[in-house]
Amino acid sequence: MTPAERVSLWLAQLRASRRAAVTARLTVAVAGAVALGVSAVQPWNQLDLVPLVGVPMLVATVVLPDSLAGVIFLVVVAGGWLIRAPAEVGWGVVLTGIGLLVVHLATAFAAQVPSYALVHRQALQRWWLPGAIGVLMVPVVAIAAALIQGADVAGSLLVTVAALLLATAVIWFAAGQKVGRD
Incomplete structure (x- = not known):
């Protein structure tokens, strides 16, 4: 070609x-x-x-x-x-x-x-909720990380990682995903 x-x-x-x-x-x-x-x-x-x-x-x-x-x-x-x-x-x-x-x-x-x-719009409905949750959670996690970072909390890295894992789980289940095989 x-x-x-x-x-x-x-x-x-x-x-x-x-x-x-x-x-x-x-x-x-x-x-x-x-x-x-x-x-x-x-x-x-x-x-x-x-x-x-x-x-x-x-x-x-x-x-x-x-x-x-x-x-x-x-x-x-x-x-x-x-x-x-x-x-x-x-x-x-x-x-x-x-x-x-x-x-x-x-x-x-x-x-x-x-x-x-x-x-069709029905196909987009699966993307709206996880996308909106993700966009709204980024500032919340950033603010929480800034507060924890300035507070000299022991284990603040673990708290930040736990918050990110929780955010990931919320987005995962909001997208209609299931744990395990169907």
């Missing part, structure tokens, strides 16, 4: 895309841009590798949501934050966390749905 045929095929697939696939991919692009942008405007010096690897991985995630690019994007942005960011929890951490969460959820949805599929 020649490059011109590949571009023609890609444009034909783009024209055949339905609203749900386009919306999910636009959500990935916007949330990823927010996560990259928030980490770029922080007063501390971020790694130069974050935008150099993050931007191409974000583009690759939008184009191919079922590829490894989404995981690499999440690891690069979160890893860049963990390596250079100060220890205190602030609004930058919360916004980056929400952006990465939305990237994760929208990429998971876009990876499951072919671009030509017609998606």
Whole structure:
């Protein structure tokens, strides 16, 4: 297949895309841009590798949501934050966390749905509740971690890990998942 045929095929697939696939991919692009942008405007010096690897991985995630690019994007942005960011929890951490969460959820949805599929509202109902719980829990966990961090509580790491495990369990069961095999 020649490059011109590949571009023609890609444009034909783009024209055949339905609203749900386009919306999910636009959500990935916007949330990823927010996560990259928030980490770029922080007063501390971020790694130069974050935008150099993050931007191409974000583009690759939008184009191919079922590829490894989404995981690499999440690891690069979160890893860049963990390596250079100060220890205190602030609004930058919360916004980056929400952006990465939305990237994760929208990429998971876009990876499951072919671009030509017609998606009804009933299919989206399974995603609304876990997504809303996740987006609301990120600031709560961040604030709780900030309070525990400043309180010199013995075992504060265990308390934070327990809160994250509880949040994961709530989202898991809100999504209608079951423990064990059916």
